[in-house]
Amino acid sequence: MYSIGVDIGSTCAKLAVLEDGQELAFHTVMPTGWSSGNTAQAILDLLEERGFQGAPCVATGYGRRNVPYAQKAVTEITCHAKGGGFLFGEGPYVLIDIGGQDTKIIAVSGGAVQDFLMNDKCSAGTGRFLEIMANTLCVDPARLCELARAGSGVSISSMCTVFAESEVISLIGSGASKEDIAFGVVDSIVNKVASQYGRLAGPGSACCLTGGLCESPYILEALSKKLGTPVRSSPLARYAGAIGAALIAYGENKR
Amino acid sequence: MCAYTLPPQFETFTQARREGFLKAMAIKEAGGHIAGTFCTFTPCELIDAAGVHPVSLCGMSQEPIPAAERDLPKNLCPLIKSSYGFAVSDTCPYTYFSDLIVGETTCDGKKKMYELLGQIKDVYVLQLPQGIQREQALEQWTGELRRFRSVLEEKFQVTITDEALREASILRNQIRQAQTGLMELQKLDPPPFSGLDLYRLLDGLGFSFDLHATLQKLADLTAQLRRDYDAGARPVPAGRKRILVTGCPIGGVLEKTVKVVEENGGVVVCFENCSGIKPSRYLVDTQAEDILTAIAQRYLRIGCAVMTPNTQRMELLPQLAEEFQVDGILDIELQACHPYTVERCMIKQLADRIGIPFLALDADYSQSDLGQLTTRIAAFLEML
Known part of the structure; x- marks a missing residue:
């Protein structure tokens, strides 16, 4: 039996199809664009094309209420923890999800959420922050993360994205290298995430990263260093929410 | 005129x-x-x-x-x-x-x-x-x-006159007892009231100006709810997660907190905050020799975060959690409220000690945080 998880995030929409709640049969990612309703329709078209339509479906992410063909909407907190179970085992560990507009810190044990924290309305320490700084530097976010590895010495003190952007522009003006500025940007994100992590987790707790930044080796390194504990991830970790949603859909429909 | x-x-x-x-x-x-x-x-x-x-x-x-x-x-x-x-x-x-x-x-x-x-x-x-x-x-x-x-x-x-003070204290006591009586109906499982309705009702009473009429209204309503419940009325479905709300006054953020709780599988069974149990439980000793001192005494029992240390809140919360059989504690705080947002950490420690899941929310009166509050509240209820 197939089950479908749709994770409509603020930046990207993720789709995961599971077979019998065990094998990942299909997964893909696309930009959410301006309308989560249109994105949901594009995903439905894709599901039909692949012959998965009609399978039980759970939606998550900030656009979760705009997926008319989902039987249920479940928050990304619960879905990430479920998906984390699929990717990293039942825990205990602390899951960090750096999303487009939210960063979530989730304490997972026995495959279930024990406690969680989210950033406030501000975008500091989120993917959006990184994206805006990458734009200012005329590179893509992945490239920014890799440039950061070769940089040092710059720190960006503003937590506010708008102020941080002017700080970056001043740095460019003063002739700082791209690498050094990139280092400052990543350092700022890692610091913000670390301070949230510290509010929920004891020192040295096992830690896993999900979300769009998990593909950057430098982010993993920088986070591990800052948190003082190795941060695990997986190439599929950006699909954790969608996989979790598909697992919930499977769990509620299996005979 | x-x-x-x-x-x-x-x-x-x-x-x-x-x-x-x-x-x-x-x-x-x-x-x-x-x-x-x-x-x-x-x-x-x-x-x-x-x-x-x-x-x-x-x-x-x-x-x-x-x-x-x-x-x-x-x-x-x-x-x-x-x-x-x-x-x-x-x-x-x-x-x-x-x-x-x-x-x-x-x-x-x-x-x-x-x-x-x-x-x-x-x-x-x-x-x-x-x-x-x-x-x-x-x-x-x-x-x-x-x-x-x-x-x-x-x-x-x-x-x-002292007589007038004593008389006023007796009437205020009766109203507080009637409010407590109404609020304590929520101990029933499932409760007879949505938390949103209960809060709005208690809030509205403050504008009636006729205290005797308020007292009568409270008594009638409590009796009516009890009768309906005993006759099998269950306006709140069974199996809802029972939430205790604590923290700041929340009249201005009801829609994006309490209402969201109740739209996502929870029901608020107890309001510990200003319009709830915290001020209604404690009465003036109307028999006391010096009525003014008795009135003063009663007000000093309110466990507000402006007090330091605020031991009365720490004592009341576990009692209420037990009495109302709560599944989760929701600490709702208004933006930039220093007494409550700083005290939050101790409430979290208390919740950990008594083993009840805890979520703290900051809110202002705008609509801009509705989406984020909804995600937090829904995730909290899914976790319970």
């Missing part, structure tokens, strides 16, 4: 509150007096005994905040900004009708706001002691009530 005109924004208020405004206007037209209040620490018994009608002026709406921000900092508690904004823009009929506004030295934001408010209205501020464990706290607070008594006597040209 003089005629009063209603402010232009009158039309925008809900029916129940509009009726309250008309009653307030009738009181004024008949030569009566109204005292605006902001807090559960206001000793209403004294105002009642002076023959003056107290009414709550706590601002619960975003609307007057821009007007307030001309004088107040942006990063301040929305309740303070809203309350001040209503006064400064002359848009709240109750503020408009108030002959006297009574405040207390509770949080820093409020007490400095009262100074500004004093420039446009007649404001009297009682000095509330904040370390109730000190021997002199009761003496000091009783002294404040004594002073307040003469202020009222002079302002309204009345004599406040």
Whole structure:
């Protein structure tokens, strides 16, 4: 039996199809664009094309209420923890999800959420922050993360994205290298995430990263260093929410 | 007798509150007096005994905040900004009708706001002691009530007798007991009330002006709910997660907190905060020899975060969690409320100790955080 998880995030929409709640049969990612309703329709078209339509479906992410063909909407907190179970085992560990507009810190044990924290309305320490700084530097976010590895010495003190952007522009003006500025940007994100992590987790707790930044080796390194504990991830970790949603859909429909 | 005109924004208020405004206007037209209040620490018994009608002026709406921000900092508690904004823009009929506004030295934001408010209205501020464990706290607070008594006597040209204070205390006690009785129906499983309805009802009672009628209404309603429940009525489905709400006054953020809880599989069974159990449980000892001291004593039992240490909140919360069989504790705080947001950490430690899941939320009066609050609340309920 197939089950479908749709994770409509603020930046990207993720789709995961599971077979019998065990094998990942299909997964893909696309930009959410301006309308989560249109994105949901594009995903439905894709599901039909692949012959998965009609399978039980759970939606998550900030656009979760705009997926008319989902039987249920479940928050990304619960879905990430479920998906984390699929990717990293039942825990205990602390899951960090750096999303487009939210960063979530989730304490997972026995495959279930024990406690969680989210950033406030501000975008500091989120993917959006990184994206805006990458734009200012005329590179893509992945490239920014890799440039950061070769940089040092710059720190960006503003937590506010708008102020941080002017700080970056001043740095460019003063002739700082791209690498050094990139280092400052990543350092700022890692610091913000670390301070949230510290509010929920004891020192040295096992830690896993999900979300769009998990593909950057430098982010993993920088986070591990800052948190003082190795941060695990997986190439599929950006699909954790969608996989979790598909697992919930499977769990509620299996005979 | 003089005629009063209603402010232009009158039309925008809900029916129940509009009726309250008309009653307030009738009181004024008949030569009566109204005292605006902001807090559960206001000793209403004294105002009642002076023959003056107290009414709550706590601002619960975003609307007057821009007007307030001309004088107040942006990063301040929305309740303070809203309350001040209503006064400064002359848009709240109750503020408009108030002959006297009574405040207390509770949080820093409020007490400095009262100074500004004093420039446009007649404001009297009682000095509330904040370390109730000190021997002199009761003496000091009783002294404040004594002073307040003469202020009222002079302002309204009345004599406040001990008999009148005792009588007022008996009636206020009865109302508090009736409120407690109604709120404690929520101990039933499933409860007979949605938390949202309960809160709105309790909130609305404050605008009736006729305390005997309020008492009767509470008794009738409690009896009716009990009868309906015993006859099998179950307006709240079984199996909902039972939530206790604690923290700041939440009248201005009900829709994006309590309502969201109840739309996502929860039901608020207990409000520990200002309009809930915290102020209603403790009664005045009406038999006491010195009635003023007895009234003072009763107010010092309110476990507000302006007290340090606030041991009474720490003692009450576990009791309520047990009595109401709660599945989760929701600490709802208003933006920039220092007493409650700093105390949050200790409430979290307490929740961990008694093994009840805990979620803290910060909210202002805008709609901009609705999506994020909804995700947090829904995730919390999924976790339970």
